[in-house]
Amino acid sequence: MHKITISWGVSPEVGTPATTYEFATEAELAAFRLGITESEGWMEWNEVEEGYVHALCRSCEDRIDAKNLVKGQCAECRPVEPADCRTEGCDEDPDTGDGWNGFCGNCADRRETASEPVPDEVDAASAGPEDERCAMGMHSWIDTVGKLAPDTQCTRCPETYGSPA
Structure with missing residues (x-):
C-alpha cells in the first residue's frame, strides 16, 4: 500500500x-x-x-x-521560561493559576499589592529599550484591567501607554 x-x-x-x-x-x-x-x-x-x-x-x-504548539507558539518562538517561580525559594509553577512574568500566582499577587517597590523592578527613568519584555511590546501595563490614562508609564522602560513606539 x-x-x-x-x-x-x-x-x-x-x-x-x-x-x-x-x-x-x-x-x-x-x-x-x-x-x-x-x-x-x-x-x-x-x-x-x-x-x-x-x-x-x-x-x-x-x-x-x-x-x-505550546501556548500557541512553535519551538523557535517559545521563550525559555523557568520551571519554577522566579521568587527565590518558591518552587511553584508559574504557568498555573494567575501567575505572570515567570512568577506563580501567589508571588505575583504579593508583588502587585506590595506597598514598596519590588526589588527586581527597574526604575523607569534608568531603564531602556534593552529590557527584552519591553522590546517585544510586553510593557508593565499589558495585563492591567480597565481604561488606562495615556500618560501611564511602563515600570521597566520610559515608554508611556499613549505613545507606543
Missing part, C-alpha cells in the same frame, strides 16, 4: 486535519502527485505526516502541526 498525507490550501483553517490517500501501486501515487503538482497555483498543498492537524504559530505565523 502506498500512501501520501496532504495538508491542503494556502492557509487552511486552524484545526483542519490533513488528508491521507492510499494507492495500490507506486504508479498510481506518482500519477496523483503529478496531478496535484499540475494544479499548483490554483491551490497550494504540502505533504505532511499522517495525523497532522494544521495550526499557525501565533508569533511567526509558520504552518505547524498542532501537536507541536
Whole structure:
C-alpha cells in the first residue's frame, strides 16, 4: 500500500486535519502527485505526516502541526521560561493559576499589592529599550484591567501607554 498525507490550501483553517490517500501501486501515487503538482497555483498543498492537524504559530505565523504548539507558539518562538517561580525559594509553577512574568500566582499577587517597590523592578527613568519584555511590546501595563490614562508609564522602560513606539 502506498500512501501520501496532504495538508491542503494556502492557509487552511486552524484545526483542519490533513488528508491521507492510499494507492495500490507506486504508479498510481506518482500519477496523483503529478496531478496535484499540475494544479499548483490554483491551490497550494504540502505533504505532511499522517495525523497532522494544521495550526499557525501565533508569533511567526509558520504552518505547524498542532501537536507541536505550546501556548500557541512553535519551538523557535517559545521563550525559555523557568520551571519554577522566579521568587527565590518558591518552587511553584508559574504557568498555573494567575501567575505572570515567570512568577506563580501567589508571588505575583504579593508583588502587585506590595506597598514598596519590588526589588527586581527597574526604575523607569534608568531603564531602556534593552529590557527584552519591553522590546517585544510586553510593557508593565499589558495585563492591567480597565481604561488606562495615556500618560501611564511602563515600570521597566520610559515608554508611556499613549505613545507606543
